[in-house]
Amino acid sequence: MPADERAIIHVDMDAFYASVEQRDRPELRGLPVIVAGLGPRGVVSTCSYEARRFGVHSAMPTAQARRLCPDGIYVWPDHARYEAVSDQVFEVFHEVTPLVEGLSLDEAFLDVTASQRLLGSVESIGQWLKATIRERTGLNASVGMGPNKLLAKLAGEISKPDGFRRITATHAAAELAPLPVGRLWTVGKVTEQTLHRLGIRTIGELAACDTARLASALGRQVAGLQALARGQDDRCVEPAQAEQSIGAEHTFDVDVAELAMAEAWLLRHCERIAARARQRGLQGRTVTVKLREPPFETYTRQARLPAPSASAGELFGLARGLLVTWWKAQRRPRLRLLGVSLSGFAAERQQDLFDGAPDRRVTDQVQDRINSRFGTGSLVRAGVLKTREQD
Structure with missing residues (x-):
């Protein structure tokens, strides 16, 4: 198209x-x-x-x-609270179109080309998104619209906060021309400084500049930059791929020198990522522990669970073994950062009704229900409590 x-x-x-x-x-x-x-x-x-x-x-x-x-x-x-609100926002996006490209917890592109047949003009869809997000979350969203990603993003940015603006292909050149060249996608600090040395400070000046003159300073990227400066952008909205990993980490204000404190933080991370995996209906098999000694030497240790899981207890049991092994191998163990992640996902499997072994996941399910009702962190394992002294 x-x-x-x-x-x-x-x-x-x-x-x-x-x-x-x-x-x-x-x-x-x-x-x-x-x-x-x-x-x-x-x-x-x-x-x-x-x-x-x-x-x-x-x-x-x-x-x-x-x-x-x-x-x-x-x-x-x-x-955890921000992720919960983000889930609400993205649910609104998916009510409009399956073509949602998330850029972060609070930002996304939506291709609503086909949606217009059922939902009306792009402005109508944008107004519905803005109003519905406000109704469900109590928060303001800035909405930009255009024929491509570049113009849609710029439209939202220049109308913030609580923005609502559309830039059409017809008016793109006039809208872009006065903006600083640094606002253009792909123009980082180095490229911006190079353009400034050439006397180019606005997007309009970049679009009008002699291509040969630019090429001597910028090389092959010139054609693409000038196309963007004219408001041309062929990038497609790319829906999110299946999640590859779920992780959590923490950088300590004071280096951790006690194994018990490191274990408490590890348990806190395992509770968090296990809860996120269960929310998404995922179970993972690969556990990775990230350990950073001061000042910046980083190690990773990885192991596999016997079967895919989203149980905080099972994740912690494996992760703790990796942490302890690393800790004992160090002459003077200190941690500046500690993290853990879960990957190797499979769809959540149905529990075997004839499995008589104790189900460690019951604790997770109870915790999920209580935290859902009373707020994240309302119920945690006792081992996590000492980490709150550092919050």
Whole structure:
């Protein structure tokens, strides 16, 4: 199908983690909220628009954010809660089209070309998405629409926050021309600096520049860059492939030197990834433990379960053996980071009704029900409790 006949929607939740915190804690609304690691090695995950006015942004060291915004509200990330909200958002996406390409927990492309026959124009679909997400989650989403991914994403970005905008193929050149060249997809810092040295600072200037002059500085990527500058983008929306692995990890503010504490964090990770696997109807067979010594030497240890599983107890039993073996082999064991992941997935198998062995999964099922009703983390195994002292 010609690119100008496609209908692509880009949805991006506004300041997602911070917005979830403000939704769940009304006293934070209107305040500069920074979701970040709070230790000396912490990094900002995201922040509210109130905090961005002080120059705070994602991926900034938390220490720098504190200097810029000393009166901000600093909050530890609650990834399990954000994932639960993300699942709600993606359920809305899939009610519109099966062609959903997730970019992160809070961002996706949707190809709604065929959906228009049943649901109306791309604007109607975009309005429904925005309103339904707001109704079900209480959060704002910025919605951009266009004939391709480039224009849809730019439309959403330039209308944030709480954005809603469509860029058509006819008006693409005029819409793109005044934007900084760094806003263009594939233009990173190095390419941006090269273009600036050539006197090119806007997308319009890039589109109009002599190709031969650009080629001497940028080489083969010139044709593709200038096509993008004219609003041309042939990339298709690629629905997510089957999940390859589910993992969790934690970087410690103070290096862990006690095996018991490392085991407690390992159990916490196993509970989290096992719960996520069960939510997705998956069972995995391969357990991988990631261990990082200070300053940055990383090891991985891997083993296979006898049969696919999503039981936290079974995952922990295997992972703990890998951790202990590594720990005992070190002269002076210290951990800066510890993680665990589950892979080698198979569809969840039906339990054998005639299997008389004790079912360790009953504990997981009870935990799932309680945490679903009262909130993630309401019920955990006793071994996890000591990790909360570091939260």
